[in-house]
Amino acid sequence: MGSNVWHPGGMVGRFNVREGAGDADWSVWDNAANGTRGAGLSEEAACRLAADLELQYDVYGPRSPDHVRRVDPPVPVEKAWVAAGFVDAWVFEQGTWIGRVKGRDNKYSWIPGIELRQADQI
Template identity: 45%
Template sequence: MLGRFTVRPADDGSDGFGVWDGAVNGWRATGIGDEARAREVAADLDVQYDAHGPRAADAVRHVDPAQPVQRATWSTGELDVWVRDNGVWLGRFRDKDGQVTWVPGTDLRPL
């Protein structure tokens, strides 16, 4: 279940952000100073966990160093990890602005 972790504004009156875990209906991380960093934390948690708990070791493949790729939408960025979710391999795609999205492997190609 990609998207289990979402970024939300902090509920403690601060200007910070937190990462909400939709599977357990609770905060996974709080006190994060900026939204971009909170999105990084959420993406890292999506790599580690699926809807039922920790991902199986054979369902994650790290790309080290990150590889430049192109999406089917003709945008370029970096791929740094693959996860298998519901039988489909998805790549964590980071665009030039640092935004992270999960893209099906069929929509990615190396540059």
């Protein structure tokens, strides 16, 4: 079970959540560094860590501060006229803003901004 990511040649998706042997044995794999960034975590904690690391790093290292925008409070969004969740941050990658969307299942997905629109409610 990996994190749900979008990466058409970009590096959103650098960090993947990996399932271990038990409930508190989840880890976060760094595809660029080819190593683990967190281990011994719950699934929810691993998903959150991977999503936060995606905001901090691209394939080359730390993201430029002008390529990250946080949304506070998170805004409800739709994709294809269906509730997608709440966008709480954006990253700019390869000429495109990509929204970090937390769904009802508390998992994160990365969706190009052009595919999202603000929802009245979720």
